Amino acid sequence: MAASGSPGSIRRICICAGPAATPSCWAVRPGTASATCSRSERVVIDEEVRREVREWLAANWSPGIDRAEWAHTVVDAGWAVPSWEPEWYGRGLTDTGSRIVAEEFAAVGAPGAGHDRANLFACTLHDCGTDEQKRRLIPPSIRGETKWCLLYSEPGAGSDLAGLRTRADRDGDDWVINGQKVWTSFATTADYGMLVARTDWDVPKHKGISFFMFPMRQPGVEIRPIHQITGESEFNEVFIENARVPADNMVGEPGAGWSVLQVALGYERRFMGDLARTSKNAKRPKPEKGGGLVQLARDFGRLGDAHVRQQIARVDALVAVNRWNRERSKTAVDRDESATLAALGKIAMSRILHETARVETEIIGAEAMLAGPDNPVGDAVTFRTLNAYFTSIGGGTDQIQRNIIGERILGLPKEPEPYRNTPFRDLPH
Structure with missing residues (x-):
């Protein structure tokens, strides 16, 4: 076991499995180093992570630091979402390493690590977006500069979300969106919404949905707050009429939005x-x-x-x-x-x-x-x-x-789906 490192990055502890093997470092996602480490080696690795993050915080954190400047510093150093790969603003830490980072940040009252930044929007882009989308949209998201909302549920498509009727029609380099969303949190302050819309009406309902990063601040987007029993108005109705989203903001292929949505929902449930x-x-x-x-x-x-x-x-x-x-x-x-x-x-x-x-x-x-x-x-x-x-x-x-x-x-039988292969436009409504 040997230590290695480079300027500006955390020291890595490497474990070689044989003379011809490529060293695998602790700063890799689970299933690599963690699978080959003994318990004593993992303890050493965890101690190294904790020591490195403490030293970094001691050198960089001050309670009086400008928060915007601090967010940039944390993201640039890879601590914001430390489980991500270094090329995508992380450090490749295991889940245990990431928890250690969050603990050390919390111990000194420093924001910017763990759930402070690993929001479901950035996580969805990290898993499903193109390299261009990641470079363009992830940094401002994990720095807290870009606000997001979810544009999923509709008045007629809540529990059966695949029955959504918001439509997206291609027009040159854009998609034109028309429809209504409901129960949208933070719509009044959001810069972008993760939007699901129907792009193909001639295939079964799950296959005609596409997933977009939709710009909220544009003509054709009307937001109406919903007054709640708590006295708040956290949720909103969102009416979309001939609003546009660049084709480059589609996540995944046309018609593959349901798969992207499952990733996003998985993160949402995890965070909930x-x-x-x-x-x-x-x-x-x-x-x-x-x-x-x-x-x-x-x-x-x-x-x-x-x-x-x-x-x-x-x-x-x-x-x-x-x-x-x-x-x-x-x-x-x-x-x-x-x-x-x-x-x-x-x-x-x-x-x-x-x-x-x-x-x-x-x-x-x-x-x-x-x-x-x-x-x-x-x-x-x-x-x-x-x-x-x-x-x-x-x-x-x-x-x-x-x-x-x-x-x-549990592997129980699925519910019957008599219309599973029926084109959406032919479904009874």
Whole structure:
């Protein structure tokens, strides 16, 4: 085992398998070095990663640094998404190495690594985009300069997303888009939307869909906020009339958008497995990690109640199982294996949020009905109770996730599809 490195890049520890073998470095995706390392060698590798990132942070990070400048520095150094290949703004670290990077950044309060930057838009482009698209769109995305939204669901195509009717017609170097999307988060601030639209009406519904990186700030795009029960307007309707998207912004081939969409949905479900939201007035730590519920019960004199302790333990068990499944899912994605396990994390987070809201309400009692800045605890619980059930819908309903788990993980028979090979325009509507 030998160390090697180059200026501006992390030192690599290489393991040679025989005199004629090419050295494989720890800074490679899982399945290479990690597969050939002994446990003691992996410990040395992990320590080397931690030492290198600590040294880099000590030399570069300052709490007063300009955040835009810092984002550029982190991306240029490959720390923003360290599991990606060096040629695509990463360092080729394994999942364990990436977690170490995120831990060290968090320890000094430095933003810019892990989920701060590895958003589902950049990840989808990384996996499915052309080299030109990656060079053009990934850097501003992981630097936080470009904002994105999802243009998937339609009034008549939610659970059956493949039934979408937003159309894209080729016109020279552009595609002309007409249609309506709904439940779009962050549409009012987005620069781009990941858009699925129908480009071929004469093939079965899954085969006529294409995937676009759609510019949002243009004529023909009207955004109408949807008022929610929480008092927010996070979601929007988006009306698109004769808006244009350059042909170079299509991800994948025409008609291959369903495959790209599955990659994007896999990342969305994986990230939703980490989801936790609080009210704007909330002062409490997020209770999805059992300690928050314990502190809440202690503050309200309920920790001595055996029933309350049992309910808290139930939530904590769900969180632990979800954490393990998230790690399984991340490893599968990093190895370019099936992202189906993300469905487990997504449906688990739905249950965690539902159960957390229920237990919080039980702990604080009638105070859960009092919302507002003068009652931050009750306000936070009220918000989470009202908001908890959106995870049962967003990113694919719980019912869809159960179908995925049943068919793709458990191997159960698929539902009948009598119109599987019918051209979309001939389907009954």
